[in-house]
Amino acid sequence: MVASEVRALFAVASRPEIVSLAGGMPAVDALPLDAVASPVADLVTSRGSVALQYGSAQGDPELRARICDVMAMEGITDARPDDVVVTVGSQQALDLLTRVFIDPGDVVLTEGPTYVTAINTFAAYQARIVHVSLDEDGLVPESLRETLARLATEGARVKLLYTVPTFQNPAGITLTAARRAQVLEICRRAGVLVVEDNPYGLLSFTGEPVRAMRADAPDGVVYLGSFSKTLAPGLRVGWALAPPPVAARLVLAAESAILSHSMFTQLAVERYLATQPWPEQIKAFREMYRDRRDAMLTALAETMPAGTTWTRPEGGFFVWLTLPPGVDAKAMLPRAIAARVAYVPGTGFYADGSGRNAMRLSYCYPPPARIQEGVRRLAGVLEAEISLRRTFAHEPVIDVPSQ
Numbered sequence: 001m002v003a004s005e006v007r008a009l010f011a012v013a014s015r016p017e018i019v020s021l022a023g024g025m026p027a028v029d030a031l032p033l034d035a036v037a038s039p040v041a042d043l044v045t046s047r048g049s050v051a052l053q054y055g056s057a058q059g060d061p062e063l064r065a066r067i068c069d070v071m072a073m074e075g076i077t078d079a080r081p082d083d084v085v086v087t088v089g090s091q092q093a094l095d096l097l098t099r100v101f102i103d104p105g106d107v108v109l110t111e112g113p114t115y116v117t118a119i120n121t122f123a124a125y126q127a128r129i130v131h132v133s134l135d136e137d138g139l140v141p142e143s144l145r146e147t148l149a150r151l152a153t154e155g156a157r158v159k160l161l162y163t164v165p166t167f168q169n170p171a172g173i174t175l176t177a178a179r180r181a182q183v184l185e186i187c188r189r190a191g192v193l194v195v196e197d198n199p200y201g202l203l204s205f206t207g208e209p210v211r212a213m214r215a216d217a218p219d220g221v222v223y224l225g226s227f228s229k230t231l232a233p234g235l236r237v238g239w240a241l242a243p244p245p246v247a248a249r250l251v252l253a254a255e256s257a258i259l260s261h262s263m264f265t266q267l268a269v270e271r272y273l274a275t276q277p278w279p280e281q282i283k284a285f286r287e288m289y290r291d292r293r294d295a296m297l298t299a300l301a302e303t304m305p306a307g308t309t310w311t312r313p314e315g316g317f318f319v320w321l322t323l324p325p326g327v328d329a330k331a332m333l334p335r336a337i338a339a340r341v342a343y344v345p346g347t348g349f350y351a352d353g354s355g356r357n358a359m360r361l362s363y364c365y366p367p368p369a370r371i372q373e374g375v376r377r378l379a380g381v382l383e384a385e386i387s388l389r390r391t392f393a394h395e396p397v398i399d400v401p402s403q
């Protein structure tokens with residue numbers, strides 16, 4: 001286990017003078033606190049003895065039924081509460097799933113780049129992480145096919161494809177509908193379970209939620225969901241929807257990890273969903289994040305030097321920026337911090353050291369004016385970096401005579 005690059009950055013990036021385009025923290029300030037306070041107060045007075053008691057490792061049945069309603073918005077209409085396992089954020093679902101499926105040396109396929117903490121989880125269980133290419137339409141089916149064929153000739157055991165197909169972290173990219181069908185078919189044939197990690201699915205800037213991969217492959221996909229981005233991450237409530245034999249194993253693994261999930265936070269979420277206009281709140285979040293995305297894209301277009309490219313997310317929190325050839329985002333970071341702007345260098349999102357000339361920028365947390373200021377500072381640092389490289393590129397090579 002190693003400290004993630006993102007975590008090491010948080011200490012510096014949280015200083016008030018620095019515009020942090022690094023962390024992926026949801027803007028919880030935009031959540032009216034009364035909307036949480038009143039169901040919680042009601043919970044304590046009306047169901048306190050249940051909320052403060054142990055519960056089951058699978059999670060509260062009423063919450064699991066409401067989670068099925070949430071997933072129906074993404075086209076998953078056949079989910080049964082029995083197949084849902086509530087977890088401590090979707091992160092714990094990923095950890096439990098890895099614990100159940102992975103023996104040291106087993107292969108997990110992931111997009112390159114992929115979610116940094118997923119890399120750390122797979123590495124902690126000694127999985128071999130193999131990246132599959134990603135382009136502006138999402139994971140590339142041809143690359144998946146070729147990778148599987150290559151691994152088959154090596155006799156590797158490929159257990160899982162871990163994917164964030166919708167508004168990906170870190171690239172902000174969404175897998176097209178046509179490719180979703182192809183990816184599911186390739187994995188079905190190869191006997192590889194798909195793990196669809198979907199914390200951003202409801203945060204679409206175009207209105208309609210994107211149809212989940214799980215909606216079209218109930219047996220081949222484990223779906224991971226979360227209330228961290230649509231309600232609040234501090235509650236730590238997420239879930240897995242899995243085929244029954246997998247769900248049963250996840251419950252056993254959860255029992256040994258946490259005995260039972262917090263009934264208090266589960267029932268708080270359940271009451272919130274039952275009593276508050278949560279679809280309206282999600283709409284408000286979508287509009288706020290869309291404004292922030294627009295602020296970032298406009299600022300990038302106005303300020304970035306030639307040769308820099310970036311993705312244009314249709315939802316979620318992140319833009320992936322590719323720098324002109326030869327510019328190293330990790331080496332540049334201390335100069336960016338000195339210029340009071342922070343980002344996450346691309347290498348953190350690969351298991352194999354790729355991504356040196358890329359970075360993740362998040363627009364979820366700072367308000368639009370701060371985002372614009374942050375991008376302006378970043379462009380200044382990048383300009384300086386490019387001109388420095390130019391200077392050194394023209395420096396004459398000095399021949400030092402050997403003594």
Ligand SMILES: Cc1ncc(COP(=O)(O)O)c(C=O)c1O
Nearest residue numbers: 089090091115164169226228238
């Ligand atoms: C792709 C992805 N998966 C999982 C998580 C973790 O979510 P949770 O708070 O539900 O554990 C995040 C959080 O940033 C994420 O971006």
